[in-house]
Amino acid sequence: MIDNNDVKEKDLKDLDDICDECKEEDESVSQNLILTGYKICKSCRISKTIFPI
16 A cells, blocks of 8 residues: 555655756746646746747
């Protein structure tokens, strides 16, 4: 059986507000994680939209 404490620790690790692209801390990271499923900040999201490479 899965321990609830392990699940909560993994969830909190995902919500650490650190962007996967630029490695900077930003509030928009957790918002984009909920909306899109990617841990990227607002500026990285815009740059990926304009230059999708």
